[in-house]
Amino acid sequence: MLSIKNLTKVYSGHKKAVDDISIDVQSGEFVAFIGTSGSGKTTALRMINRMIEATSGQITIDGKDVRKMNAVELRRSIGYVIQQIGLMPHMTIKENIVLVPKLLKWSQEKKDKKARELIKLVDLPEEYLDRYPSELSGGQQQRIGVVRALAAEQDIILMDEPFGALDPITRDTLQDLVKELQKKLGKTFIFVTHDMDEAIKLADRICIMSNGKVVQYDTPDNILRHPANDFVRDFIGQNRLIQDRPNMRTVQDAMIKPITVGVNETLNTAVDIMRRHRIDTIFVVNNQNKFLGYMDIEDINQGLRGGKELIDTMQRDIYRVNVNSKLQDTVRTILKRNVRNVPVVNNQDTLVGLITRANLVDIVYDSIWGEGAEEAQYEAERNEAEQSKQQEKTSAETTVNENNASHDDTSDSGVER
Numbered sequence: 001m002l003s004i005k006n007l008t009k010v011y012s013g014h015k016k017a018v019d020d021i022s023i024d025v026q027s028g029e030f031v032a033f034i035g036t037s038g039s040g041k042t043t044a045l046r047m048i049n050r051m052i053e054a055t056s057g058q059i060t061i062d063g064k065d066v067r068k069m070n071a072v073e074l075r076r077s078i079g080y081v082i083q084q085i086g087l088m089p090h091m092t093i094k095e096n097i098v099l100v101p102k103l104l105k106w107s108q109e110k111k112d113k114k115a116r117e118l119i120k121l122v123d124l125p126e127e128y129l130d131r132y133p134s135e136l137s138g139g140q141q142q143r144i145g146v147v148r149a150l151a152a153e154q155d156i157i158l159m160d161e162p163f164g165a166l167d168p169i170t171r172d173t174l175q176d177l178v179k180e181l182q183k184k185l186g187k188t189f190i191f192v193t194h195d196m197d198e199a200i201k202l203a204d205r206i207c208i209m210s211n212g213k214v215v216q217y218d219t220p221d222n223i224l225r226h227p228a229n230d231f232v233r234d235f236i237g238q239n240r241l242i243q244d245r246p247n248m249r250t251v252q253d254a255m256i257k258p259i260t261v262g263v264n265e266t267l268n269t270a271v272d273i274m275r276r277h278r279i280d281t282i283f284v285v286n287n288q289n290k291f292l293g294y295m296d297i298e299d300i301n302q303g304l305r306g307g308k309e310l311i312d313t314m315q316r317d318i319y320r321v322n323v324n325s326k327l328q329d330t331v332r333t334i335l336k337r338n339v340r341n342v343p344v345v346n347n348q349d350t351l352v353g354l355i356t357r358a359n360l361v362d363i364v365y366d367s368i369w370g371e372g373a374e375e376a377q378y379e380a381e382r383n384e385a386e387q388s389k390q391q392e393k394t395s396a397e398t399t400v401n402e403n404n405a406s407h408d409d410t411s412d413s414g415v416e417r
Contacts, residue, residue, distance in 0.1 A: 008056045021044060021057075031206070049075050123316075161192055
């Protein structure tokens with residue numbers, strides 16, 4: 001467990017960057033520090049690994065006071081990821097990944113094994129280990145920066161706005177990766193961000209800071225339902241508050257049954273299934289229904305022309321969501337990524353459902369305007385119907401009056417008097 005007690009940092013001029021904060025972080029927890037610029041969130045993070053020395057207070061890791069530990073050894077025992085990534089340009093990707101294990105005097109065999117293991121975790125091919133950072137995209141470099149922090153098998157990982165400089169889609173992908181790694185490896189993550197959506201998506205608990213103080217430290221749901229004060233309420237934003245929406249649903253409530261094909265089937269079999277169900281995308285699974293990838297019509301046409309097998313034709317890189325994910329978060333991601341189909345998997349990566357843009361229309365309305373959207377729409381339609389009836393009535397009365405006036409002005413024979 002990481003424990004912070006009465007932690008304070010005072011700079012010259014008596015400016016308190018961090019002012020007497022106290023929080024506990026359980027082992028395996030994901031905690032996000034968030035606040036406005038100058039709130040003290042980054043200073044608090046960097047005091048954990050003593051990149052910044054505290055003025056007063058105490059930080060303990062499993063009961064050991066970090067200020068009594070050797071600073072260099074402490075930093076080697078804590079993973080650290082920054083926005084600038086910090087890969088060494090003159091080193092290969094493998095050399096970058098095993099930088100800390102090298103300092104810890106690991107054997108070459110152990111370092112090579114760890115590098116291969118970690119690059120698989122971020123879905124990059126092993127041959128990338130021999131490349132240099134300049135040969136990778138920004139998103140790929142940041143993936144390497146994330147796994148490098150895990151290379152020495154540290155139990156605590158610090159991340160200081162690691163995705164701030166990335167485009168929205170790459171950022172979203174890496175958020176999913178980090179959360180998946182954290183759950184899989186059971187590490188403790190301390191994450192600094194200025195993005196409330198990011199904090200809500202990733203964190204088990206969120207520490208909201210202002211003027212060096214902790215304003216609220218709680219789970220995302222509790223903060224959204226019960227903001228501590230007006231500052232938190234304004235910082236969260238009215239559109240995110242859910243204290244009046246107790247029936248927040250999960251992905252499971254909106255998913256439909258996906259159409260699948262076995263990985264050992266032929267492309268012609270996939271075409272037959274797609275034609276029978278009148279779909280343009282099909283999902284590929286193994287014998288245990290584990291999700292492997294997908295194919296659309298264009299993929300299959302290219303595969304048939306090239307004489308490829310189904311396993312070599314399918315697309316493997318696709319955004320997916322867990323069946324227990326909040327539906328509101330998933331809707332936001334689907335709109336941000338502009339995707340049509342999102343497979344739903346369980347914790348074993350078994351394909352259990354499908355979310356499509358087509359079946360999200362009502363949910364999008366609800367996520368934007370809340371539970372009152374349906375009633376508001378009904379009320380608007382009713383008012384419109386009443387106005388229409390009133391207009392018809394007025395029009396009919398006008399017609400009758402005009403006819404009466406016309407009758408008064410003419411004789412029975414239709415000749416004007």
